[in-house]
Amino acid sequence: MLKDHILKLETGSRPRGGALTVGIPSLGGEHLSKDGGFKLSKLKFVSIDYFNKLKKGIVEENDILIVKDGATTGKVSFVGSDFPLTRCAVNEHVYRLVVDDTINPKYFFYFLFSDLGQNQMLRDFRGATVGGITKNFLKYLDCEFPSFKEQKRITKILEDADRLQKNALKLVEEYNALPQSIFNEMFGNPILNKSRYETKQLIEVIDEERPITYGILKPGQDIKPDGVPYIKVVDVRNGEIIKESVCHTTIEISDKYKRSTLKAGDILFSIRGHVGRTCMVPPMFLGANITQDTARLACNETINPYFLNQLLQNIHFSRNYQKFIKGAAVKGINLGDLKKLPIIVPPKLLQEKFAEKILLVEQQKVILKKELKQSQDLFNCLLQKAFKGELVENKIVSE
Structure with missing residues (x-):
């Protein structure tokens, strides 16, 4: 035993x-x-x-x-x-x-x-x-445990596979952090604004026909895969929407909140609970909706969405709006204060140059995530085989 x-x-x-x-x-x-x-x-x-x-x-x-x-x-x-x-x-x-x-x-x-x-x-x-x-x-x-010699050999196989997946994960994490490094290199601290870029209130860079708004109050029971997907605060992690956790509401409920319907390139900003979780809406969520805990930001022609998305995630910017977060049990920032947040607006050409760099990073991340998934699958497969006895050359039962 x-x-x-x-x-x-x-x-x-x-x-x-x-x-x-x-x-x-x-x-x-x-x-x-x-x-x-x-x-x-x-x-x-x-x-x-x-x-x-x-x-x-x-x-x-x-x-x-x-x-x-x-x-x-x-x-x-x-x-x-x-x-x-x-x-x-x-x-x-x-x-x-x-x-x-x-x-x-x-x-x-x-x-x-x-x-x-x-x-x-x-x-x-x-x-x-x-x-x-x-x-x-x-x-x-x-x-059933094999001989000590076999245990050592199999452990080495598992360690190598484990190291492979951890190295792949580290690369993905480094690429997750890269957009902010590029932002800081190109624009510096957006609050100090040493380059003296033009500044505006957030509301001034938003499409007037699609104003800043929050979404569905009571989405009801999840009816996935039917109905309309809606994004919750917990669905946004590391600047991305975790599609596996997204719930669906009925078309009838979503239609009552057409004001918050999403388009590709919109920015989501969480305003309650985990304030400041931010991401850009990908094409797969065209027509989706959001909850009351998230604000939708639709950019006008003066601001590039890739730039705004990274600006909102910038640590100096987030520290600056902490003073507007209120509440004890559930913290939040109201839309009025959000709309008035001062932001830098660099020349559009510079914003677009930044966006090109971010697109290249995102393309590389797609490749790295596939490699990560493959390495994780390999490790899990070997782990399962190891304790089914399928990696053992000379098996001896533990007593």
């Missing part, structure tokens, strides 16, 4: 009063990333004295960390040789798992990371409000 190969399965702890802002890092579920790595930009800490007294939960190389409760129960990460923290511990919401020397720890991590391992772990899930798994999840783990 796999559970017989586990040397340690333990959680850490934190002192009363919670985590500190300085000291020794204390890792919680939020610090484990969904790709099996770590998110360490917003660390929490325990005191050096408290850490030195800990008897459990001190993280070491080759540990497997598992979220034990909450919304991300079962998420796993591996502490490799490249782990950047020299000293840290897990808190009470994370398991630290250590295997014996008959099991390759990275191979065991990949097993728990796989769909098979995840499904088996979560068979122990219990609780409603804040559910989680107990140490009893070990008894549900059931998989």
